[in-house]
Amino acid sequence: MMTQATSSQFWLTRPFGERATQTFLGVLFAALLLVTVLHLAVPQGHPLHVNAYTVNLFGKYLSYALLAVAVDLVWGYLGILSLGHGAFFAIGGYAMGMYLMRQIGDRGTYGHPVLPDFMVFLNWDSLPWYWHGFDMAWFAFAMVLLAPGLLALVFGFLAFRSRVTGVYLSIITQALTFALMLAFFRNEMGFGGNNGLTDFRELLGFNLRSDATRLGLFIATGVALALGYILCRAIVTSKLGRVCVATRDAEARTRFIGYRVERFQLFVFVVSAMLAGLAGALYVPQVGIINPSEFSPLFSIEIVLWVALGGRATLYGAVIGAILVNYAKTIFTGIMPDAWLFALGALFVLVTVLLPKGVAGLLGHLKRRKEDSHPSKEAAA
Amino acid sequence: MRRFLSLGLLCLMLLGTAVSAQAQSSSSTPDDQAALALLTALDVDSYRDKGEAITAILQSDDERARDWLQALLDGRLQRTDDGRFVLVLDNRGRDWPVADALTNEPLGEMSRRDLDRIGINNALRNQLRSAIAVVDLYSPNVERRRTSAERLLGEVDETLAEPLEALIAEEEDSQVQRRLAQALAIYQTEAGQMEGVEALRGSLHPRARVALNRAANGDDPVVADAAREALLSIEQNLKLNRGLETLYFGLSLGSVLVLAAIGLAITFGVMGVINMAHGELMMLGAYTTWMMQQLLPGQPGLALILSIPAGFMVAALVGIAIERGVIQFLKGRPLETLLATFGISLILQQLVRTVISPLNRTVVTPEWMSGSLVINDALSLTLNRMFVLGFALVVFAALMLIMRRTRLGLEVRAVTQNRTMARSMGIRATRVDIMTFALGSGVAGLAGVALSQLTNVGPNLGQNYIIDSFMVVVFGGVGNLWGTLVAGLSLGVINQVLEPWAGAVLAKIIVLVFIILFIQKRPRGLFPQKGRAAEG
Numbered sequence: 001m002m003t004q005a006t007s008s009q010f011w012l013t014r015p016f017g018e019r020a021t022q023t024f025l026g027v028l029f030a031a032l033l034l035v036t037v038l039h040l041a042v043p044q045g046h047p048l049h050v051n052a053y054t055v056n057l058f059g060k061y062l063s064y065a066l067l068a069v070a071v072d073l074v075w076g077y078l079g080i081l082s083l084g085h086g087a088f089f090a091i092g093g094y095a096m097g098m099y100l101m102r103q104i105g106d107r108g109t110y111g112h113p114v115l116p117d118f119m120v121f122l123n124w125d126s127l128p129w130y131w132h133g134f135d136m137a138w139f140a141f142a143m144v145l146l147a148p149g150l151l152a153l154v155f156g157f158l159a160f161r162s163r164v165t166g167v168y169l170s171i172i173t174q175a176l177t178f179a180l181m182l183a184f185f186r187n188e189m190g191f192g193g194n195n196g197l198t199d200f201r202e203l204l205g206f207n208l209r210s211d212a213t214r215l216g217l218f219i220a221t222g223v224a225l226a227l228g229y230i231l232c233r234a235i236v237t238s239k240l241g242r243v244c245v246a247t248r249d250a251e252a253r254t255r256f257i258g259y260r261v262e263r264f265q266l267f268v269f270v271v272s273a274m275l276a277g278l279a280g281a282l283y284v285p286q287v288g289i290i291n292p293s294e295f296s297p298l299f300s301i302e303i304v305l306w307v308a309l310g311g312r313a314t315l316y317g318a319v320i321g322a323i324l325v326n327y328a329k330t331i332f333t334g335i336m337p338d339a340w341l342f343a344l345g346a347l348f349v350l351v352t353v354l355l356p357k358g359v360a361g362l363l364g365h366l367k368r369r370k371e372d373s374h375p376s377k378e379a380a381a
Numbered sequence: 382m383r384r385f386l387s388l389g390l391l392c393l394m395l396l397g398t399a400v401s402a403q404a405q406s407s408s409s410t411p412d413d414q415a416a417l418a419l420l421t422a423l424d425v426d427s428y429r430d431k432g433e434a435i436t437a438i439l440q441s442d443d444e445r446a447r448d449w450l451q452a453l454l455d456g457r458l459q460r461t462d463d464g465r466f467v468l469v470l471d472n473r474g475r476d477w478p479v480a481d482a483l484t485n486e487p488l489g490e491m492s493r494r495d496l497d498r499i500g501i502n503n504a505l506r507n508q509l510r511s512a513i514a515v516v517d518l519y520s521p522n523v524e525r526r527r528t529s530a531e532r533l534l535g536e537v538d539e540t541l542a543e544p545l546e547a548l549i550a551e552e553e554d555s556q557v558q559r560r561l562a563q564a565l566a567i568y569q570t571e572a573g574q575m576e577g578v579e580a581l582r583g584s585l586h587p588r589a590r591v592a593l594n595r596a597a598n599g600d601d602p603v604v605a606d607a608a609r610e611a612l613l614s615i616e617q618n619l620k621l622n623r624g625l626e627t628l629y630f631g632l633s634l635g636s637v638l639v640l641a642a643i644g645l646a647i648t649f650g651v652m653g654v655i656n657m658a659h660g661e662l663m664m665l666g667a668y669t670t671w672m673m674q675q676l677l678p679g680q681p682g683l684a685l686i687l688s689i690p691a692g693f694m695v696a697a698l699v700g701i702a703i704e705r706g707v708i709q710f711l712k713g714r715p716l717e718t719l720l721a722t723f724g725i726s727l728i729l730q731q732l733v734r735t736v737i738s739p740l741n742r743t744v745v746t747p748e749w750m751s752g753s754l755v756i757n758d759a760l761s762l763t764l765n766r767m768f769v770l771g772f773a774l775v776v777f778a779a780l781m782l783i784m785r786r787t788r789l790g791l792e793v794r795a796v797t798q799n800r801t802m803a804r805s806m807g808i809r810a811t812r813v814d815i816m817t818f819a820l821g822s823g824v825a826g827l828a829g830v831a832l833s834q835l836t837n838v839g840p841n842l843g844q845n846y847i848i849d850s851f852m853v854v855v856f857g858g859v860g861n862l863w864g865t866l867v868a869g870l871s872l873g874v875i876n877q878v879l880e881p882w883a884g885a886v887l888a889k890i891i892v893l894v895f896i897i898l899f900i901q902k903r904p905r906g907l908f909p910q911k912g913r914a915a916e917g
Contacts (some may be wrong), residue, residue, distance in 0.1 A: 081716040155897075162901045167655045167715050171851045172897055178848050179893040182886045297848070301723055308720060341731040348724020352717040353710050 015233035024316045025226055032222040039215060052211040056286055057330065059218035061323045063283040066225045068306045068318035070275035073232045075304065076313030077241060078268050079248030080165070084173030085276050086300035087180050088148035090290065092277025094184075095147050097197035097290040098131060099140030100208075104201050117199070118192045128190040137204055144281040145274045152273030153266070160262035160269075165251065174297050181295035196291025203285050214286070221282045225319070228275050232315055235268065244268055302344070309351050311360025320359050413483050416443055420466045420482060423453070428502050435505070439512050447516050449482065454509040458482065459496040467496070523554050530560035534567060534588045567592040575604055582611045585622065585758035590615060622759040627877050633766040635873025636773035639866055640831055641846045642853035643780060644824035646865045649854055651797045651817045654708060654715055657723040659850065660843025661730060662822045665699060666692035666829020667838040668733065671742045682747030685830070692826040699729075700822020704815055726843070733840045741837035750834065769831045776827055777866055783820070784862065793817055852896050858906025868907055 015021040035058060038050040067089050074080045106113040110120040114127060133139040155176060159169060187193035206213040235241050246254045247261050255261050284290045293299070302325070310321025325347070332340040351358065357365075419441055422434035435453070438446050448468065452458040457469040459479075466482035476490040501509070510532065517529035533545075545565050552558040563584060569577025570592040578596055581589045593615070596608035645659050656662075669692040673684040703725055711718045750768050755761040784790035795803040796813045804810045832842065853872055857864030872892060879888035903909065 081719070158897065158901055162904045164900055164904055167649075167653075167719060168855060168900070168904075170716065170719060171655070171848075171855060172900065175848055175852060175893045175897065179890045183890055186886055301720070304720060305724075308717075338731070338735060341727050345724040345727030345731065348727065349707055349721050352714075352721040352724075353707060356714075356717065 011238045012230070012234045014237055015230050018233070018237070020314075020316060021230065021233050024229060024319075028222060028226055028229075032219055036215065036219065052214050055211075055218050056214045059214065059221050059286045060283060061326050062218070062221040062225050063279045063286065064303075064306070064326055065319040065322040066221070066228050066279035066282070067276050067303055068310070068322035069225070069228055069232055069315055070272045070279065071303050072307045072310075072312065072315055072318035073235070073275070074269055074272045075307060076315070076318075077236050077244045077248060078265060079251075080265065080269065081167075081170045081304065082173045082269075082272075083170045083297065083300050083304065084175075084177035085272070085303055086297075087173075087177040087295055088152060088273040088276035089280035089283070089303075090180070090184075090292075090294035091148045091151060092144045092280030093284040093290040093294060094191060094197065094280075095134075095140055095143040095277070096281035096284045097200070098134040098143075098191075099137060100200035100203060100285060101197050102131075102135040103203070104199065107201065108199070116192075116197070118187075118195065119190070122187060124190075131190065141281070144277050148273040148277030148280075149270050152270045156266045156269040160265045163262070174300065177295050177300050178297050181292050181297075184292035184295060192291070194291070196289055198289040198291075200285060200288055208285055208288065217282065217286050221286070224278060224282055228278065229315060229319070231271075232275070235271065236315075240264060240267070305344070305348055305351065307358075309347065309355070309358055311358025311362075314358075314360040317358050317360030324359070415441070416445070416483055417466075419443065420449070420458075423458070423499055424460055424466075428505060431499075431501065432505060432508060435508060435512060439515070445482070445485070447513060448485075450509055450513050450516070452482075453499060453501060454506060454513070456498055456501075459498050461491070462495050462497070467491070469496070518548065523557065526552075526554065526557045527560070530557045530564065533561070533564040534586060563589065570596045570608065575607065578604060578607045578611055582614065585615065585619060587758075619759055622757065626760055627881075628874060629762055629766070631874030631877035632870060633770055633873070634876060635870035636770040637828070637832060637835065637846075638849055638853050638873050639869030640769075640773045640776060640828035641825070642850035642857075642869055643777065643862065643865050644821035644828065645850050646854045646857070646859065646862065647780070647793075647824070648818055648821035650859050650861075651793055652708075652814055654711075654718040655722070655851070656703070656708075656818075656821070657719055657847065658703060658726040658729060659722075659822075659825050660845075660847035661726045662696040662700060662825035662843070663829035663832060663846060664733065664838075664840065664843040665729070666696050666826030667744070667833040667842055668737065668742070668829070669695045669826065670830050670833040671744050671838050674745055681745040682749060685747055685750075685834075688830050689827065692830040693823040694826075696826025696829070697819040697823035700825075701815060701819050703822075704818040708818070709811075709814070726847075730840045730844070739840060741839035744833040744838055746834055765834045769834060772827075772831050776824060777862070780820075780824065781862060789813075789816055789820075852893065854906075856896055856899065856906055858908040861906070861908040864906055864908035 035050055035055060038048055039052070039055050042049040044051070067085065070088075071082060071085050074082055074085075101116045104116065108117040108120075110117055112120045115124065119127070134143070155173075159172060164172060183189055184191050184196075185194060191197065200208050202208060203213065203217075206216065236244070243254065243259050243261075243264050246259075247264060251261055280290075280294070303322075306321040306325050307318045308321070309325060310319065311317025325344075328343065329340060332343055355362065419434070419438050422437060423431055425431060425434070435450065438449060443449075449458060452468045457472060458466065459469055460466055467479040467488060468482050468485075470478045470480055470487075472493075476492055477496070478487065478489070479491050479496070480487045514529035514532040517525040518533070520526055520529075545561060545568075549558055549561045549565065552561060562580065563586065566577045566580035566584075567588055570581055570589075571577075578593065581593055590612065593608045593612045597605050597612060599605050599608070641660075641663060644662075645656065648654065648656050648659075666688075670685060670688040673688040673691060674681055677684040677687070703722065707721050707725065708718055711721060746765055750765045753761040753763040754767070784793065792803070792808050792813050793816075795806070795808055796810050796817075800810055803813075829842070832838075832846075836842070849872075853865060853869045856872060857866075857868030875895070876888050876892055879891055882888075883891060
């Protein structure tokens with residue numbers, strides 16, 4: 001499955017030598033280009049025209065895809081089924097949301113120069129300490145990565161040190177996101193409670209409601225997905241990645257050989273959390289709201305389904321799964337909303353029972369068949 | 382208000398002697414002319430005049446006075462266009478059946494447009510309630526005397542004190558007697574008398590504390606000291622009672638957690654799979670109860686008892702279907718099992734939403750389970766929670782028996798400890814899997830039946846418990862029923878202790894964080910499995 005790369009190459013550029021990565025990046029950039037051209041160059045009303053709403057929707061899918069890649073990194077290559085990655089996604093989103101809130105300035109309903117509307121509404125007279133600094137873009141963007149990273153660091157340190165693995169870890173991560181959801185629902189937390197953060201206006205001076213910004217965000221998300229993919233690919237093809245796979249397949253043995261398994265687990269877990277945070281930060285300006293429902297255990301477990309459907313431990317499979325499921329969700333909730341949960345539930349069952357390797361596994365199977373019928377090609381390669 | 386009350390009693394005293402109860406004085410009916418005058422006095426605009434009219438009625442010693450006062454309080458005393466006074470018997474429909482206030486003769490139905498209500502305000506309402514209480518104090522009906530004695534607490538003044546003492550001596554019902562004595566003691570304490578303070582020592586009624594507080598700030602230093610001392614001991618007593626109440630609520634919550642978690646502990650312990658649909662099996666149990674009550678209208682108690690086996694069977698059958706249909710294909714892949722059963726939980730939830738309703742359903746609590754057990758003025762225990770607590774313990778004991786004393790239990794324990802070894806000894810592990818899963822699911826159904834008595838039954842019922850029950854299993858240690866019991870009860874109590882101090886949501890968060898930290902210290906729970914079996 002994994003192509004043996006030459007060790008002389010720099011680890012970060014190594015993925016570019018892989019066929020799979022090349023194909024993935026090629027398809028991704030072709031899709032980005034296609035959507036951009038169809039949006040800008042094709043006149044409105046033309047059947048091939050892609051309107052701003054659809055561009056926005058695709059942008060959302062791409063941020064989900066990045067999130068799925070992050071989950072696949074820990075689940076596929078480390079064997080850690082995190083049912084709490086939605087928490088990292090939401091925290092990244094909240095960091096971005098706080099920056100966007102501060103950008104509103106005195107244009108809110110209450111016109112307060114510093115305080116966001118919901119704080120004025122709650123009769124607060126000053127910003128809580130953790131809201132300071134979010135008026136500066138660089139700080140907020142750093143927090144998008146650091147806040148989820150820090151949470152993952154603390155949580156992962158505690159969990160991996162005491163060797164909590166398997167279903168235990170899954171349940172604990174679920175409890176984590178559940179606890180955070182309850183906490184963020186509270187008004188006293190200072191994150192807008194039930195309603196979350198919304199009514200955003202500008203990002204880095206660009207009007208969030210204009211079509212051009214939406215296209216820009218879509219492209220930015222695509223680029224972030226490409227970079228995240230390359231980073232994950234680089235990690236899993238490095239020596240560190242091999243230790244991770246060894247841990248996944250036989251944790252005790254890896255430990256006995258002399259590797260400090262918990263350190264590898266912690267590192268990859270934190271990287272994955274940061275990627276999830278980045279995905280959240282890209283998601284929020286595109287949907288225009290962040291609220292505690294992103295912390296819900298259901299969302300986190302849905303992410304895992306995307307990965308399972310696409311195919312574990314392939315990374316590109318996670319992207320395929322995320323886009324497929326969310327596209328289906330958009331269609332279903334549009335025509336028959338009641339059926340969506342049936343479909344989702346059935347997907348969970350069918351994918352795990354009938355399609356353990358996901359769509360990627362199916363593709364691989366087809367490819368192998370084709371190769372079997374052309375044995376000469378195989379020999380040439 | 383107190384003035385009117387005492388006036389009333391004063392008049393009763395004057396009438397005095399053996400004829401103490403108005404109800405007994407039926408022979409001395411004043412003529413209708415006087416009665417009409419009494420009622421006519423009520424029909425004025427000024428509320429002050431109405432108040433005096435009420436006092437006059439009370440003093441008149443007319444046997445119909447209670448009916449009049451009660452009707453006036455309920456807004457049922459009305460005047461017809463032709464100046465007669467009537468009691469409205471039922472004011473729900475368009476036309477009201479009425480009876481003559483003086484003769485009590487039914488006058489047929491009258492349109493509400495032909496009637497004029499005699500209005501009262503809040504001050505009058507209070508006065509009326511007290512007046513009725515005084516009248517009731519002499520009623521032959523024990524229930525009436527009880528409620529009226531209850532009302533008298535803190536409402537006694539000097540004119541009432543003496544007749545009260547006589548009443549206490551005559552009273553036959555011990556509860557009424559105690560209340561009356563308390564009422565008297567509160568009056569005495571407020572008047573700065575030592576014997577009142579002594580009598581109130583240990584009383585938990587809030588009125589008693591108000592009186593003692595007043596006495597503690599009084600002029601007489603001896604009484605004030607005694608009052609302060611009494612207050613202190615009451616405070617301590619109250620604290621104890623509040624502690625007991627918290628403990629009770631904690632145990633009640635804990636019993637629910639135990640019920641929810643114990644089935645999970647069995648399936649998880651034996652098969653190593655997490656059944657995310659466990660909460661939905663509980664929901665099915667709760668809906669079975671609701672369905673039973675729909676099938677047997679008017680007999681909620683019978684329906685509830687029948688739904689115990691029914692809920693077990695429904696959940697167990699669905700459990701078997703899940704095991705045979707999905708889980709058996711995912712042997713050795715616990716994480717995939719988790720995902721698949723989560724999918725099943727989504728389907729079950731949506732199924733209930735579509736087939737029954739997305740709205741909550743109320744399950745009726747049978748009469749013998751509602752109400753509460755009153756221990757003292759500060760502590761009363763609700764019966765339904767007590768039943769659930771007892772039910773949880775019974776279920777636990779039954780499971781213990783099954784696990785320890787039956788063939789199935791033996792096989793289950795063997796498979797839990799070492800599956801391969803058990804199979805080579807001739808135990809059919811597949812059959813054990815099915816039986817365990819059915820048992821665990823059935824217990825979830827029982828939990829649902831119990832839960833239907835505490836909360837509303839809705840499609841999300843199970844979801845709310847799934848994370849909590851896993852916490853209990855993780856906390857208690859997998860494959861150990863005692864661990865589940867201890868963990869469930871203690872988590873319930875911890876939650877309730879934290880709640881007043883931190884709020885419900887924060888308490889939950891603290892408990893979750895506590896468990897995450899606890900796992901650090903003891904990764905295998907409170908009661909870890911010993912031996913090689915522990916390395917799963």
